[in-house]
Amino acid sequence: MGNSEKPIISFKNVNKVYPNGTQGLKDLNIEIHPGEFVIVVGLSGAGKSTMLRSINRLHEISSGEIVIDGKSITHAKGKNLRLIRRDIGMIFQSFNLIKRSTVLKNVLTGRVAYHSTFKTFFGLFPKEDKELAYESLQRVNLAEKVYARADELSGGQQQRVSIARALAQRPKIFLADEPVASLDPITTEKVMDDLKRINQDLGITIVVNLHSVALAREYGTRIIGLRAGELVFDGPVEEATDETLQAIYGKEIIEAQEEVAQ
Template identity: 85%
Template sequence: MGPIVDKKASIISFQNVSKIYPNGVQGLKDLNIDIKQGEFVIVVGLSGAGKSTMLRAINRLHEITSGDIQIDGKSITKAKGKELRLIRRDIGMIFQSFNLVKRSTVLRNVLSGRVAYHSTLKTMFGLFPKEDKQLAYEALQRVNLAEKVYTRADELSGGQQQRVSIARALTQEPKIILADEPVASLDPVTTEKVMDDLLRINHELGITIVVNLHSVDLARQYGTRIIGLRDGEVVFDGPVAKATDETLRGIYGEKILEEPKPEGVTV
């Protein structure tokens, strides 16, 4: 029997978090957000609203100016050295640009999710134990790419590359997966496959997932909770059912809701 999961525990907690860039621009303004273990949260807003800044602050790819961010009860803001590495090990990251080593095989790319568990020397020479290879193979099965295990990453389509990056994050055995505009460069059909993978991982493994998206339709289709940012502030935080057109106007303004979709495109 697995560990008893306290669904009410906050796995990510923003406490009065602000971020001011060196040029004086305020990226985040006094954020107070609690994300529970096992939630599937979608962060929406216009470009420049602070979505990427917020997401990258969670694993400290961006430093915050004030406040505190806690991961599973530990402050990542104050953590240093080994403690910071251990907290980050629990946080998988998926990028818009895939961030794969194009000349390496799919297996080597996915195994790079294990580097935080081993010495630098071992990982430099690709000396991963059998258990790691099994984890990598199982992760590829989850995203339906097991047959591509020895294919070079640059021989894959964009959608397949993004699913490899999901498998890499899974192989890390994280408690949290962050996805920063993971479908921005993908066509609508591939977008659905990638979002379906993330949703299935959330449901089957109970991994907390936070995704940044531009698309209102996708947010409504996949999210259980939507956080809307505008100019670095939270202007909406609630269940999808409460994200009405009026609410979304508060996040995006009038324009985005009135733009007609191109013919033949569905998301």
């Protein structure tokens, strides 16, 4: 991706200080370009989740500015904020599905931002939305589960339903906050493969938080490393050498991860 293109996400001198005085993010300056697959790595408490959730303003920042596709989400209000958020799909570690609803209904909630509250409250979605929901389920190989209840599915299937829900939103950006933390290795690979395919086929910009260095190396095109809220690495996957990773994680963690891998 050439950097002549306008960034789709810009962090400008972003700081986040919690009420107890802990600095969650420290003077972050980051530009992410359309179509990138960025993986954010770091220890627990390094600020990964805070960074990711500040992109769609689930977390408020203390100072600085975040610009999404040329518009400041930091200063947006009301309808403008809703319109910016509509372009940002979000996938959570805990899936955040409506357990007792069908897969189809869950995916349709991705369309809520496009309609009046009255209509969506009564589940009145146009036919195009249903087609889009079905198409999104096909992309994650779950079309046959369209009428199953969400709580009848395995963890991996639930996570893929949440990917389909985000897809149904037709977003420009996908945020995934530790999307595979509660999944086994085989399911993890399926979910990451889905994200990679969505990135490649649809050109959606993807930002994923991961604990695993191995997964970051396998799937990302670019790695951002945070340590105690500071940016300590930002570059192509090939440049994330063991030395670099030590700067992000500290020596002991790398060795521990390697032992687990063996």
